[in-house]
Amino acid sequence: MKKVLFWMVGVFFGLIILGAIFGGDNNKSVTNAQTASSISQQSAPKANPIAVTANELVKAYKDNEIAANDKFKGKDLLVSAKIDSIDASLGDKPVLILASGLDFGMSNPQADLAESDQAKAKDLKKGQQIKLLCKGNSEVAGTPMLDECVIQ
Numbered sequence: 001m002k003k004v005l006f007w008m009v010g011v012f013f014g015l016i017i018l019g020a021i022f023g024g025d026n027n028k029s030v031t032n033a034q035t036a037s038s039i040s041q042q043s044a045p046k047a048n049p050i051a052v053t054a055n056e057l058v059k060a061y062k063d064n065e066i067a068a069n070d071k072f073k074g075k076d077l078l079v080s081a082k083i084d085s086i087d088a089s090l091g092d093k094p095v096l097i098l099a100s101g102l103d104f105g106m107s108n109p110q111a112d113l114a115e116s117d118q119a120k121a122k123d124l125k126k127g128q129q130i131k132l133l134c135k136g137n138s139e140v141a142g143t144p145m146l147d148e149c150v151i152q
Contacts, residue, residue, distance in 0.1 A: 049133055054081035054098040054109045057144040065139060072136035072144075079132045079146060084108050086124050094121030096130070096149070107143035114148045124151075 050072070057079070060068040081098035089095045089112065096111040111132055113121060124130070134146035 049076035049078040109144040
């Protein structure tokens with residue numbers, strides 16, 4: 001009998017601990033929604049972006065990745081370039097590969113379109129001159145990355 005009582009008390013406290021760990025505070029979902037909203041507002045491009053060409057991005061990252069990150073990463077950029085290709089990333093999200101015209105051993109900049117502009121990708125053409133309002137996002141494997149791009 002003592003063993004059964006011991007196990008019941010143990011299960012009871014175990015459930016309390018699990019409830020404390022995994023149980024939700026209803027206010028957390030509101031807080032998480034508010035946080036997500038403020039993050040998306042922060043990531044939306046703002047006024048007075050840095051004007052840059054695809055050539056300048058490639059050259060800056062080739063010359064000095066640390067300095068280029070300081071200048072472009074997390075900043076609002078107005079990028080001018082020709083479209084080298086229109087590809088699909090994981091999940092079939094449109095990605096624009098921007099022609100840099102430079103051969104520095106780096107890949108051409110990659111621009112991930114904002115969700116609001118993804119449907120516009122079907123109307124774009126290779127070789128088309130384009131301006132994009134983007135967030136700079138460092139470089140990956142020699143490819144300058146641009147996020148949340150909106151076609152201008």
